[in-house]
Amino acid sequence: DDGYRLWLKYDRIADAAARQQYARSAQFIASAGTSPTLQAASGELQRGLSGLLGQAVPVVGTAGSRTGGVVLRVDKQASANGQPLKSEGYRLFSEKNNLVITGRTEVAVLYGAFALLRQVQTRQSLAGVNFSSNPRIDYRLLNHWDNQNGTIERGYAGSSIWQWYQLPEGLAPRYTDYARANASIGINGVVINNVNASARYLTAEYIGKVAALAGVLRPYGQRVYLSVFWAAPKVLGGLPTADPLDPQVKQWWAAKSEELYKAIPDFGGFLVKANSEGEPGPQDYNRNHADGANMLAQSLGRHDGVVMWRAFVYKAGSGDRFKQAYEEFQPLDGKFDPKVLVQVKNGPIDFQAREPFSPLFGAMPKTPLVLEVQLTQEYLGFATHLVYLGPLIKEVLEADTYAKGAGSTVAKVVDGTVDQHALSAIAGVANIGSDRNWTGHPVGQANWYAFGRLAWDHTLSSAAIAQEWTKMTLTTEPAAVRTLTDMLVKSRNIYVRYTTPLGLHHIMGESIHFGPQPWLAKAGRPDWTAVYYHKADSIGLGFDRTATGSNALALYKPEVQKQWGNPQTCPLDYLLWFHHVGWNQRLSTGRTLWNELATRYYTGADSVLWLQKQWAQVRPQLDPALHADVTARLQTQRKEALWWRDACVLYFQTYARQPLPAPLAPPTRTLAEVKDLVNLYQLR
């Protein structure tokens, strides 16, 4: 098995008794629908159930008087627990000895079909099934950072899956399988291209190509969106300006939107990275982000589309980078068009292995905020290190902003319940590429999966999702499931320990963001260096963001400030995000900062040996090729974990000026040696 089927594996259930049990409830699939979406639903059920049960399950038009089958039913009145279902919500229940999958829309029924398959794939009983599910967030989007030439920004799983040169005529079967995978976890929108956008996607030629892709995704409930290049009216329209208040510019965008909707009637809208990392934007004309976003929103006219405007902005020389997005965006709260959402990365800096939640969450009550998380592991070991991101995503969702008192979690800000927003959205930067198994690292699939599941229902636990994915994808053998789930759940903390323990951040290699480079210092762009963030000196380590430092902490509500502002109560996971701590300061673990730091680097790197051992144990239960693949990746991970450990421990030791605590043995290589090794990676 090469991993192509993802978690949509429908291999025959080995246990004959279990198979027979399921077969009694799945003798036929009754679906009168001939629409592409209902055909996708019945087709998926047929494929899945036939595979799992090892016998053909027929699709019939209506159940008639037959019983013992699965009935698909679109019902505009469908409700659950006395509440009308949301348009995408579904319900499964038993009726006259049939299992009914219902929802108000066709796509809801499709989601219900996948839920039924998941029940069987995870070996849960179908007897007396009765459950329902509504999405908590409306727009659940993947953001592809794919470029027109087939490369992917921060992509580690091959090149783009979009074959632009073959579109619109050539529709790769892979697109349909991609759409199925997304639908199975409730993803309902796809931003096709990189936020560092090419204007090319807005040409008539490319709109035709995008429309062809939209045609494949539509039956599976997914709309397409485009990232736009702000200066497109100049580049494509020949206008002298891209000023959002210029009438010709407005007209250009309005015409472009019309053109898009003509080709793609359910076009989702625009994603914009403007005045960020060199991208053009409204500030080039002394306008602000709201001027730009609103103009674009108005260009959509009567069409049902949205604008997602990214808040990922920072500039050299503007003070603590932690505060910059807040300073630029918070004052604009209340100034945005109702069709605009502001898209905020989970943390204030940039997708580090662990960040405190961005202070914008809870600080812009009048603006719907999109939570952006990164599935591609730019700062988390690429597609080499085994890191399950469920716990990272959950950590930010559950973080309490205290915006409207205790319990105002990021999840509730984002799903719109804290401030009663009409729109809600979440975005995951995709980790998908042309590799046979889609994500390079097989466990990368779990990150795509977990994102979708949490986007649908952020109350699910990351461990439950890990277990579900494992059963669907790898094995249902209980002991192996336990071992694998445990590995997944612990993997992110292990990664943090050997790379950036105790709240260290942004000390990775320059530019390609690979490996450790804590010594990196650079004139001109201190905010791209490591020393700017760790601030190691003879006294201690960490970035003072309290009132005696940058005071970024003041951007949070008082309850958060109180907890994080005091080094005694600040969770150790965030300690060096907010405090410059003395090397010999004793921490709550009983160790001094230096001893704790060194211990974490060592135990973290050694935990990779534990991962290897666990993985070795499950070998009999797993596909041999997949097992061998991950075994090799874990070897690389161990090697690189030791680079991180040695580089960071030896480098910080030059400031701490003390030996490693017993029983840690000093690295066998010198700082100069490890520098030579990792600096090589930065060569172009």
Ligand SMILES: CO[C@H]1[C@H](O)[C@@H](O)[C@H](O)O[C@@H]1C(=O)O
């Ligand atoms: C798309 O560009 C990326 C850039 O490659 C990446 O290093 C940084 O994390 O964030 C940028 C962003 O999110 O805009």
